Amino acid sequence: MFTERQTRSFLDPAVLARLAAVPLVARRPMVGTVSGRHASPHRGSSVEFAEYRKYVPGDDLRRLDWRAFGRSDRHYVKEYEADTNLRLVLVLDTSGSMDFGSGPLTKIDYARRICGALGYLASQQGDAVGITCVADRVVRSLPPRRSPVHLRLVFDLLDEAKPAGPTRLPEVLHEVAETVRQRAVVAIVSDLFCDPESLAAAFSHLRFRRHDVAAFHLLDPQELAFEFQRPTRFLDMEGGGSIFADPIDIADRYQRAMTEYLDAIRGIVLESAIDYQRITVDEPYEQVLARFLVGRAVARGLR
């Protein structure tokens, strides 16, 4: 698929090959343009029986169930599930805070890997892939398309994404909910450093538009542990001011604030039925994606 053998730093073929074994499935019916492997809200011609329906004039006589007619002397039409493709919209947070990383990977590096892998997997199974880079607004956007060429454009966009500026994720998600007209899997990759209340409203908006929302919440281990030995001047990476503090002095209150925030996020995702993944960027992303894909596959099997 890479005709120029262009390598992407965020793509690992071995990882992609292993992840390709598990399909990316939607948790809700998708309205696609072509036949695919995802459930559609419409009846179709798949092999999976859906329901019996009374014959009405004009129905294709080939779909009439003669055995049912023989048993009941009534005309029934046999309907099957329709399979279609899905639209994967990757929402990549490119605000300044995504540039933080205490380890070898910053949050944006990790986000690139997640988005790249998901995009590739979706494209491989014939789904349309689009991307929207957001910060305090929609920075750049590519609508979902199925072609491999479009996937390259998505990868290019991932390559070029530079974290900068403040976060206004809830507002941007409202915008995304309005602009993506058809049902889609919306995968948000962000550190979600915003007000949980407004985030809940944005998630509800996406759900209202019948999108299947998945959130990859990226956190750095140091942001969670907050373990420093020396007094520190903290510079806001999103352009705010600075704060001078003795970490030993305020660690407990920082931890309390962080815990309250994570609890709030947890409450929101439970209420909004968001497919939520909390990730520390020192975890292998392959493991994170495998957990994500398997989780969705199992959920579909249960349906």
Place this chain on the structure above:
Amino acid sequence: MTFLQPWLLAALPLMTLPLIIHLINQRRFQTLPWAAMQFLLAAKALSRGYSRLRHWLIMALRMLAVAALILAVARPLSRGWLALAAGGRPDSAIVIIDRSPSMQARQAAGGESKLDTGRRQVAAALATLRADRVMVVVDPVRGPQEVAAPEAIVDLATTGPSAAAADLPSLMRATYDFIRENAAGTTEVWICSDQRANDWRPDDGGWSGIRDAFAKLPQQVRFQLLAYSAAATGNVAVRVTSVRLETLGRDRRLVATITLSRQTEGESVALPVKFEIGGVTSAVDVKLDGHEAVLANHVIPLERSAITRGWGRVTIPADADPADNDFYFVYDVPPPRRSVVVAEDPASSRVLELMAGIPADRSEVDVEVVKPDSLATIDWNTVAAVFWQGSLPEGRNAEEVEALVKRGGQAVFFPPERPARGEFMGCSWGEWSDDAKATTAESWRTDQDLLANTLAGSALPLGEVEIHRSCALRGDLAPLATLAEGEPLVARAAGVDGVTFVATTPAARDSTLATEGVVLYAIVQRAIDRGLQSLGNARQLDAGPAAVEVNEVAWNRVAGGDAAPSTEAGWHAGVFSRGERLVAVNRPATEDTSPAVADERIDALFRGLSFARISGEAGDTDGIVQEIWRAFLITMLIALAVEGLLSLPRSHAHDPAGRRTRPLEAAA
């Protein structure tokens, strides 16, 4: 608190190290780009009260730990609650031990006496302090005596109990002389006493001089008073106030007056008082109400009536203080009541002769009346008292009278018609008052001396005596009776026992002493009685310097004082004989009744000096000086442990790092 290694306290500023490190750390800040600013802002906005308190607590505990470590290595000493005088290890320690009879009081029956407790505690304290030299002072004449080791104080015979009062002013003077001449460097003076007034003599005029002298010493002198001032409850003291031998035909009998006294008033008790005379024991119950009971003129028949001289002992049952439960006495056939009346004025001469010639009992009486210029014919060695009305003796006469007074005789002087300039033993006559109006005595001492109350407790009717004119007295005198104007009527020469001045004469123109004869009769007979005590072969002496003569080899111990070395015999109660002479040595009378001096009064005696008091009790088992470095180490460990606990990260109900939401959970 004191320290054995006080120089290590110079390291105390190191306790500020945690603070300095904290301040340096504050300056060594790092700058870090940070994403999760919203949580930092929230953390800043949250209440900082507890966090700030914890922060400063940790800092304080670290400083405390360092301080405790430094104090522990400086080897602190505890000196009880009240004695917090600063100071380190002394170069010399001088221990003044009050070993008077009252120091033998015990808090509980069979317990340790105040003296034993004091000696043990002082020895333990000095062993801990490790002074270079340790001296003990028990006798002002001998002064401080060096002991090999502090522990020896406990067993030293010279620090054992005695019957003499302590005389703290003299002991302090001896200590001062020693320090001035010998001791170099820091000196610590430990005083072990029960603060009795008769030992401390707080009214002694010498205290201010002692205080000033110590204050001027170049070396540092610290005083530590180990005070056992609590009175022993239920303690009763017995004393023979007087004893005389009477002969009735062929029978002889002793007539003794016994006094029982106690300092703390308790319930009425009947105490069996036991007499031991010549191996024969008799007993009589004496009821004690209040503070004092007197068994007056108790008659004890002597079985072997041929014996005219002997000794005896009075004892009462054991109580809190064993030192005052017995009393020795000696008796003898009284010598003739020989007195001399020297008078210029025949009227006075006649009255005095009559007063001296009528004894209260059937004693042999001899009153010699002479003119001042005929004194050479008198054998002064047999005279008990001289009554002198006229110009004060001069020349050889003065020498004779002085000798009489010094051997225990009495001299009572009445003013001459024309007072001359001469003086006797520092005292002289002034001018006659020319008041036309008669006056009377305003007040007089009823507790002791010539004007004391009668044995029945009645006061002499001195107030009824009219004084028409009086002669002024000059010199160092202690008034026994004063007139309304404050002038002395009867006075003793200070510092001399046996010289009395009466500021008027018995002549009718001067006073009604002759017509109201009781007072003058009591003065005359009491003076003769007192003088007789120096003439007889049997004498009662107070233990201490007054009985120093019995220390001589010629004296044999007849009874008592077994534990005392012969060189200290006069400091212990007992009976001693030398030829025909018998001496009974007992504790001074003041020892039975003297109260404890108030702490404030003692403090005043040491004002301006480094002084600390440690209050103790007889039988205390605790040491007064202990090394307490362990307490500081424990304090340090506790401080470090608490600091560690406070420094631990606070646990959270939800660990933000430890939770991950499963997809299915999210889907649910």
